[in-house]
Amino acid sequence: MTEARIEVTPIGVVESALTDPAAAPKQGHEGGPDAWLVFDPGVADGLSDVGPGDRIIVLTWLDRAGRDVLRVHPRDDPANPLRGVFSTRSADRPNPIGLHPVEVLAVDGLRIQVSGLEAVDGTPIVDVKPVLV
Amino acid sequence: MTEARIEVTPIGVVESALTDPAAAPKQGHEGGPDAWLVFDPGVADGLSDVGPGDRIIVLTWLDRAGRDVLRVHPRDDPANPLRGVFSTRSADRPNPIGLHPVEVLAVDGLRIQVSGLEAVDGTPIVDVKPVLV
Numbered sequence: 001m002t003e004a005r006i007e008v009t010p011i012g013v014v015e016s017a018l019t020d021p022a023a024a025p026k027q028g029h030e031g032g033p034d035a036w037l038v039f040d041p042g043v044a045d046g047l048s049d050v051g052p053g054d055r056i057i058v059l060t061w062l063d064r065a066g067r068d069v070l071r072v073h074p075r076d077d078p079a080n081p082l083r084g085v086f087s088t089r090s091a092d093r094p095n096p097i098g099l100h101p102v103e104v105l106a107v108d109g110l111r112i113q114v115s116g117l118e119a120v121d122g123t124p125i126v127d128v129k130p131v132l133v
Numbered sequence: 134m135t136e137a138r139i140e141v142t143p144i145g146v147v148e149s150a151l152t153d154p155a156a157a158p159k160q161g162h163e164g165g166p167d168a169w170l171v172f173d174p175g176v177a178d179g180l181s182d183v184g185p186g187d188r189i190i191v192l193t194w195l196d197r198a199g200r201d202v203l204r205v206h207p208r209d210d211p212a213n214p215l216r217g218v219f220s221t222r223s224a225d226r227p228n229p230i231g232l233h234p235v236e237v238l239a240v241d242g243l244r245i246q247v248s249g250l251e252a253v254d255g256t257p258i259v260d261v262k263p264v265l266v
Contacts, residue, residue, distance in 0.1 A: 006194050006257065008139040008228045043227060045203035049220035056219075059230055061139050070178035086189075086261040087182035094176060095141045095259045097192055097230065124139065126228045128219040 010124035011046075012039035012110075014060065018120045021064050021091075032100075032118035037125055039110040050128070051107060058100040059127035060119050065096035098123070101131060143257035144179075145172035145243075147193065151253045154197050154224075165233075165251035170258055172243040183261070184240060191233040192260035193252050198229035231256070234264060 016035035037058065039047060050056065069092035074080040085093040102114035149168035170191065172180060183189065202225035207213040218226040235247035 004143065004257070006141040006143065006196075006259070008141055008230075010137065010139065011227050043203060043219075046217045046219045046226065048204070048217040050217065054220070057232070059228075063139075070176060071181070084181040084183065085179045086176075087187070087263055089262055089265065093179065093260060094144050095192075097141075097260050099190070099232070099262065124137070126139070127226060127230050129222055129232065130220055132222065 008061065008126050010040075010061065010126060011043045012037055012125040014038075014117065014119045014121060014123040014125060016117060016119065016121045018118070021120050032116045034105060034113060034115050035117040035119070037112045037114060037128075039112070039125070041110060044110060047110070047112070047128075050104060050112060052104050054104040055131040056102060056104060056114070057129045057131055058098075058102055058114065058117065058119075058125060059129070060098040060100065061124045061126050062091040062096035062098045062119070063124060064120070065091040065093065067092075067094055067096060069093065097126070141194065141259050143173075143194065143259060144176045145170055145258040147171075147250065147252045147254060147256040147258060149250060149252065149254045151251070154253050165249045167238060167246060167248050168250040168252070170245045170247060170261075172245070172258070174243060177243060180243070180245070180261075183237060183245060185237050187237040188264040189235060189237060189247070190262045190264055191231075191235055191247065191250065191252075191258060192262070193231040193233065194257045194259050195224040195229035195231045195252070196257060197253070198224040198226065200225075200227055200229060202226065230259070
């Protein structure tokens with residue numbers, strides 16, 4: 001029933017001072033830096049209503065993750081018992097889609113600056129959604 | 134910079150009484166029915182710690198969505214001005230990944246029952262994450 005494969009096309013890329021995944025915080029609220037989202041011209045019309053102060057969820061493809069991993073020691077700490085990845089926010093998982101709630105700081109054409117993003121430089125962006133309150 | 138395509142492999146499928154996308158609620162909190170998530174045997178180890186009462190985010194691939202849509206009338210109401218899709222939760226968008234916060238009601242092997250899921254029957258599941266509090 002789940003034989004089909006799905007093709008996702010990146011819509012942009014993260015531009016960040018974070019370059020080492022091992023040094024990246026586990027979650028943005030633990031201290032990710034401000035970063036830029038750099039979008040492809042082809043999706044410009046979809047960005048027309050994104051503005052400073054917006055709270056958005058950035059969906060990324062964590063392309064450095066291990067896709068064959070189903071159990072992990074949470075927070076990469078061997079003292080933590082192994083746990084199924086679907087009960088963790090580990091980047092390692094069959095489809096490593098990252099969810100990053102951030103706030104928009106600035107918009108400059110196809111470049112959007114956001115606060116506290118833990119994704120490393122070069123991470124593909126696959127979607128952006130508003131946070132629903 | 135975003136030339137690469139990404140291949141996502143479904144890990145399961147939604148089993149629901151909802152079959153008509155046009156009749157589906159726009160968001161689960163508007164009255165999606167209880168539904169079952171039916172997982173592939175290959176990801177069983179990743180599910181080992183999911184249990185009743187857990188609050189999870191189900192990520193789906195909204196395979197009936199229009200991927201060439203960049204602006205929509207919010208809530209499919211022509212009276213609403215056109216808006217960039219990245220400022221809406223429209224299913225229509227370049228990469229139609231659905232985010233569904235739900236609560237686990239029951240676990241039966243590879244089948245997990247959840248509350249209030251607005252995805253229609255047959256929707257591919259691509260990831261499951263715990264809600265972080």
